[in-house]
Amino acid sequence: MPEDTLPDLVRPIPDQDHFLGAWDARHTLIEYGDFECEHCGHLQPIVQELLRELGDELCFVFRHFPQPSIHPHAQEAAEAAEAAGMQAKFWLMHDRLYQHQTDLSTKEIRRIAEGLPIDLHHFDRDLASGAPARQVAEDVESGEENAVGATPSLFVNGKLHVGSYEFLPLLKALRAGRR
Helix, strand or coil: CCHHHCCECCCCCCCCCEEEECCCCCEEEEEEECCCCHHHHHHHHHHHHHHHHHHHHEEEEEEECCCCCCCCCHHHHHHHHHHHHCCCCHHHHHHHHHHCCCCCCHHHHHHHHHCCCCCHHHHHHHHHHCHHHHHHHHHHHHHHHCCCCCCCEEEECCEECCCCCCHHHHHHHHHHCCC
16 A cells, blocks of 8 residues: 555553653654454564664553453453553553453453452552543544554554564654654
8 A cells, every 4th residue: 555545543641541652752662462462462572672773863652442341351461451550550550451461361461450459459459440441431432533454553654554563663763764
C-alpha cells in the first residue's frame, strides 16, 4: 500500500496516554497491544531497542486493544496495568505482564501485582472503581476509530504501519517521517 494511502491516526496523543521517551519527540510510535498476544510480546524488546537507538527523538505510546475472544485474560491484564498506572507503575506492570504472558490467569495477575511496589489496597479499590476498565474501553474505541483490527497495530509518525515489525524496518520507517 503506498504511504500516501495509509490511514492517518485519528486520535492524537492525549495526556492520559502512557508513553516512554520524550513527549515532544521528533518521531512517534504508537502500539495498540494485547498482553496475551504473542506478536505483541515479540515486539517489546524491539521497542526497547528503538528507544535506545533513537533516545529523545522517539516517543513510544502504548494503547490497549485486548481481544478477549482470542485471549481470555487480556481485558483483566489491561485493567490491572491501568490500576498499577494509577500508582505510577504502569510500565512496571506492562513489562511484568509481557514477561508472564503465557499465564495471565487471575491468580497470576494478582501474584504479579503483589510483586510490585504498590499499595494493594489502593490497587484493588482502583480496579473496583471501574476507572481502569473505562480507560481500556477508551483505548479500544480509539483503536476502532483508527481501523485497528488486530494486535499489534502500529502507527509510525501518525500513519498506520504496514510492513515488518522488526527493528531495522521500523527504524527506517521512523526515520523516514516526522511527527
